[in-house]
Amino acid sequence: xxVDSLTSLRLKLAAQDIDNVSSVHRFLSPAMVLxxxxxxxxxxxxITKSEHWRWAGIWAEDRGAELVVNACLEHxxxxxxxxxxxxxxxAILPSQAPHYWAADRPERHIRDLFGIHxxxxxxxxxxxxxxxxxxxxxxxxxxxxxxxxxxGETPPDRDYPFLKAEGASVYExxxxxxxxxxxxxxxxxxxxxxxxxxxxxxxxxxVHKGIEKLAxxxxxxxxxxxxxxxxxxxxxxxxxxxxxxxERAAGIEIPLRAAYLRGxxxxxxxxxxxxxxxxxxxxxxxxxxxxxxxxRLREQWLRENQLHFGxxxxxxxxxxxxVAVDLGPxxxxxxxxxxxxxxxxxxxxxxxxxxxxSLEDRFLGAGVLSTELAAALGALGFVGRxxxxxxxxxRDAPYAPYDRxxxxxxxxxxxxxxxxxxxxxxxxxxxxxxxxxxLEGLPEGMVAxxxxxPPEGAEGFAAVEGWRxxxxxxxxxxxxxxxxxxxxxxxxxVNWPALEKLVLGNIVPDFPVCNKSVNGSYSGHDL
Amino acid sequence: xxxxxxxxFKTGVLTEKVPKPPSPGIGVAEREEAIEQxxxxxxxxxDKRFRGSLAIRQVDAGSCNGCELEIHALNNVYYDVERFGxxxxxxxxxxxVLLVTxxxxxxxxxxxxxxxxxxxxxKWVIAVGDCGACGGEFGVSYASxxxxxxxxxxxxxxxxxxxxxxxxxxxxxxxxxxx
Ligand code: SF4
Numbered sequence: 057x058x059v060d061s062l063t064s065l066r067l068k069l070a071a072q073d074i075d076n077v078s079s080v081h082r083f084l085s086p087a088m089v090l091x092x093x094x095x096x097x098x099x100x101x102x103i104t105k106s107e108h109w110r111w112a113g114i115w116a117e118d119r120g121a122e123l124v125v126n127a128c129l130e131h132x133x134x135x136x137x138x139x140x141x142x143x144x145x146x147a148i149l150p151s152q153a154p155h156y157w158a159a160d161r162p163e164r165h166i167r168d169l170f171g172i173h174x175x176x177x178x179x180x181x182x183x184x185x186x187x188x189x190x191x192x193x194x195x196x197x198x199x200x201x202x203x204x205x206x207x208g209e210t211p212p213d214r215d216y217p218f219l220k221a222e223g224a225s226v227y228e229x230x231x232x233x234x235x236x237x238x239x240x241x242x243x244x245x246x247x248x249x250x251x252x253x254x255x256x257x258x259x260x261x262x263v264h265k266g267i268e269k270l271a272x273x274x275x276x277x278x279x280x281x282x283x284x285x286x287x288x289x290x291x292x293x294x295x296x297x298x299x300x301x302x303e304r305a306a307g308i309e310i311p312l313r314a315a316y317l318r319g320x321x322x323x324x325x326x327x328x329x330x331x332x333x334x335x336x337x338x339x340x341x342x343x344x345x346x347x348x349x350x351x352r353l354r355e356q357w358l359r360e361n362q363l364h365f366g367x368x369x370x371x372x373x374x375x376x377x378x379v380a381v382d383l384g385p386x387x388x389x390x391x392x393x394x395x396x397x398x399x400x401x402x403x404x405x406x407x408x409x410x411x412x413x414s415l416e417d418r419f420l421g422a423g424v425l426s427t428e429l430a431a432a433l434g435a436l437g438f439v440g441r442x443x444x445x446x447x448x449x450x451r452d453a454p455y456a457p458y459d460r461x462x463x464x465x466x467x468x469x470x471x472x473x474x475x476x477x478x479x480x481x482x483x484x485x486x487x488x489x490x491x492x493x494x495l496e497g498l499p500e501g502m503v504a505x506x507x508x509x510p511p512e513g514a515e516g517f518a519a520v521e522g523w524r525x526x527x528x529x530x531x532x533x534x535x536x537x538x539x540x541x542x543x544x545x546x547x548x549x550v551n552w553p554a555l556e557k558l559v560l561g562n563i564v565p566d567f568p569v570c571n572k573s574v575n576g577s578y579s580g581h582d583l
Numbered sequence: 584x585x586x587x588x589x590x591x592f593k594t595g596v597l598t599e600k601v602p603k604p605p606s607p608g609i610g611v612a613e614r615e616e617a618i619e620q621x622x623x624x625x626x627x628x629x630d631k632r633f634r635g636s637l638a639i640r641q642v643d644a645g646s647c648n649g650c651e652l653e654i655h656a657l658n659n660v661y662y663d664v665e666r667f668g669x670x671x672x673x674x675x676x677x678x679x680v681l682l683v684t685x686x687x688x689x690x691x692x693x694x695x696x697x698x699x700x701x702x703x704x705x706k707w708v709i710a711v712g713d714c715g716a717c718g719g720e721f722g723v724s725y726a727s728x729x730x731x732x733x734x735x736x737x738x739x740x741x742x743x744x745x746x747x748x749x750x751x752x753x754x755x756x757x758x759x760x761x762x
Binding site: 186187188189195200201202203204205207209210211212213233234236237238239240241261262263264265266267269270281282285286287288289291332345348349351352354355358368369371404405407408411412577578579582 | 586587590591594597641642643644645646647648649650651652653654655656658659660661671673674675685686688689690691692693694696698719720721722723724725726727744745747
């Protein structure tokens with residue numbers, strides 16, 4: 057972290073009489089930790105906001121006698137963690153949501169799971185809790201057993217207080233949780249006039265399967281497996297983040313070859329997902345040609361994953377201490393050839409897509425997320441980068457192997473579906489170049505080091521750039537190598553609210569393509 | 584437009600034959616022969632029992648979305664599941680088969696039951712993936728009901744995390760082939 061931005065922030069805090077800030081801790085390196093009084097929690101957010109820190113996430117932890125709450129912020133590639141302590145008897149904290157939009161749902165998530173009350177929060181409704189557990193029991197408190205109480209059938213969440221549509225000719229369209237396609241479940245409530253969307257409300261949480269609770273007590277290998285299933289299309293990203301956080305907690309340095317192989321896996325995941333989404337975007341506007349072509353290319357790459365890494369989607373390839381697979385001697389050659397082949401195919405497809413005005417008709421100007429709104433929401437990944445937000449963890453807070461590579465981060469500022477299509481297309485091309493650089497520079501050596509049991513209480517924090525954007529992860533170890541707390545933050549958690557905004561004023565039939573252009577993960581959000 | 588057509592012709596037909604699950608002792612030639620037989624048999628069953636069209640409603644009841652990615656792949660040009668008369672439909676009312684993924688999250692329990700009830704008889708349920716088959720990494724917890732069979736009756740489970748498109752196809756064939 058730059059000393060300047062932190063010093064300036066501390067001065068600002070002191071000027072606002074927030075002087076009970078305990079010394080800056082280094083134990084969550086590379087993030088800095090500032091511990092504050094609970095009463096200053098809201099004011100601190102006001103100050104960080106004015107200093108242009110981006111609000112990135114919040115997590116809590118029940119440590120018996122106290123509840124620890126952490127908020128993560130980022131500014132120019134530096135991560136800062138604000139920490140405060142509460143007692144279980146007085147679990148009240150000023151809300152940061154009035155200052156940061158992004159804090160709205162994560163604070164509600166914590167309230168539902170920990171029973172921490174956020175004073176001044178603008179939205180009192182439940183979020184992740186539907187009906188699977190009682191309103192007054194909190195699954196992430198330590199004394200709550202993971203098994204829960206033997207339940208009868210879980211009733212549907214019928215009485216969620218959605219915003220009501222009023223006025224002449226306004227009507228409502230409820231969609232989901234079971235959607236009409238092969239897609240994850242969630243509920244969308246549209247208010248429309250004619251074909252125009254006036255309001256959209258998302259209701260998520262349907263695939264909440266208790267990941268944070270299930271992590272407790274696992275060993276590092278078990279946590280890596282679970283992390284790989286936070287969101288199936290981001291198995292590399294989440295496993296990497298979890299392993300990096302655990303390795304930092306244990307003070308383990310992975311071999312450089314392992315870091316390069318992790319980079320290869322992550323870039324392959326990026327390429328495959330972007331190919332898939334480019335095809336799906338074409339499909340959503342009835343351009344079957346694009347759907348089939350991109351689907352064909354993706355399948356070829358999935359098969360190559362199987363061939364070189366032993367799994368089509370690359371699950372369980374990253375393990376604590378390194379990676380579980382090594383590349384054979386001719387892998388670099390065959391992969392190099394398929395990278396070149398894909399590049400040729402993309403060039404050819406680009407010419408065809410570019411000359412197809414019907415595609416342009418549907419993409420241009422649809423689902424606009426303005427630069428200002430993207431900044432206010434803290435939009436991440438290709439969603440942010442299509443709306444003028446340039447942040448990319450790989451470049452701005454680099455970690456091995458990206459700290460050794462130079463590459464550009466494509467951005468656009470129009471913020472429409474077309475921008476999100478082209479940013480992804482360009483990211484795909486950058487991914488191919490990175491893959492070449494990684495193959496070329498792949499160092500010799502081991503692919504993993506033995507695990508070392510970290511001391512009880514060891515904490516680790518990590519940020520990696522998944523294909524959707526910044527993934528954050530926090531872990532803390534308990535006694536005997538067992539995980540005491542795991543907090544994964546998928547970029548979708550931040551980007552879902554953007555969809556509610558960018559669809560306004562569009563016509564209802566454009567919702568699928570708007571939705572696909574954001575492509576939030578439900579599982580990664582619901583946890 | 585010409586470029587588009589030329590790309591289509593250059594790409595050609597990629598759709599592949601479907602091998603039977605490999606059984607020890609069967610050589611490649613016999614397997615090829617078996618493929619043809621299974622293909623013909625499936626088409627025959629779909630034609631006779633399902634009037635030429637087997638309709639599947641996919642339900643994600645709590646999956647990590649990995650299984651969905653492979654189910655989607657069934658429709659890509661390599662597998663092209665529609666050539667067997669198998670297609671995915673938007674409503675359970677139109678479905679013969681429910682293809683269910685996930686450990687069933689408790690929040691999806693009621694929705695899954697209702698989808699099952701909305702599917703006309705006769706119907707079959709296939710639980711997909713390790714999660715659908717036994718709860719997988721998630722098992723049974725305060726938030727998860729575990730295996731699909733803990734919530735609705737299941738006719739066949741296709742394990743794997745996630746099962747490959749080929750495994751899915753073989754599962755489908757074996758279900759339809761049952762008497
Ligand atoms: S079986 Fe594997 S891929 Fe399928 S939902 Fe479960 S964890 Fe995801």
